[in-house]
Amino acid sequence: MRHTMISAAALGLTLAAGAALADVTPAVEARQGQFKLYAFNLGPLVQMAQGNIDYDADAAGVAAANLAALVSVDQARLWPEGSDNATIEGTRALPAIWDDLEDFASKFSDLQQAVAGLEGSAGTDLDGLRATLGPVGAACSACHEANRAPE
Numbered sequence: 075m076r077h078t079m080i081s082a083a084a085l086g087l088t089l090a091a092g093a094a095l096a097d098v099t100p101a102v103e104a105r106q107g108q109f110k111l112y113a114f115n116l117g118p119l120v121q122m123a124q125g126n127i128d129y130d131a132d133a134a135g136v137a138a139a140n141l142a143a144l145v146s147v148d149q150a151r152l153w154p155e156g157s158d159n160a161t162i163e164g165t166r167a168l169p170a171i172w173d174d175l176e177d178f179a180s181k182f183s184d185l186q187q188a189v190a191g192l193e194g195s196a197g198t199d200l201d202g203l204r205a206t207l208g209p210v211g212a213a214c215s216a217c218h219e220a221n222r223a224p225e
């Protein structure tokens with residue numbers, strides 16, 4: 075009898091672990107896709123700011139508006155417990171995120187604020203783009219330094 079109970083408990087644990095793995099994978103892939111879209115839209119703005127491609131007010135305005143839309147996506151379902159790089163493969167998200175979720179959230183709101191500034195100026199002229207792009211890059215880096223493992 076005791077033996078049966080232990081087996082059931084062990085099975086229960088196995089099922090729970092399996093369910094947790096199945097649950098977090100879509101969230102990990104979705105948040106990585108989100109960040110790819112951040113980088114995809116930031117790319118031409120950086121190229122323009124650095125003078126590698128000609129400044130194009132319309133393209134800059136669209137990229138900045140896309141970024142503003144992207145950083146407004148609700149994050150609640152993208153960061154489930156157990157989706158850190160100490161628990162699962164295939165993520166660079168550090169456990170530090172879940173140790174201090176408030177700090178993580180505040181780094182997201184820093185990014186939202188910086189992107190709001192960018193959205194207001196990127197499509198005006200090159201100086202406006204250059205002045206507001208730096209804070210956006212700084213907000214990306216601040217979070218990566220604290221919460222993302224190196225490749």
Ligand code: HEC
Binds near residue numbers: 181213
């Ligand atoms: C509040 C924290 C935070 C902010 C702000 C942030 N990132 Fe990240 N980023 C992360 C974390 C954590 C990961 C690792 C996600 C994973 O692997 O599960 C990541 C991953 C990435 C990746 C790799 C995605 C992949 O293919 O796996 C890119 C690219 C990226 N971020 C770009 C950016 C850019 C560009 C910005 C600013 C516009 C930005 N991030 C802002 C936390 C942040």
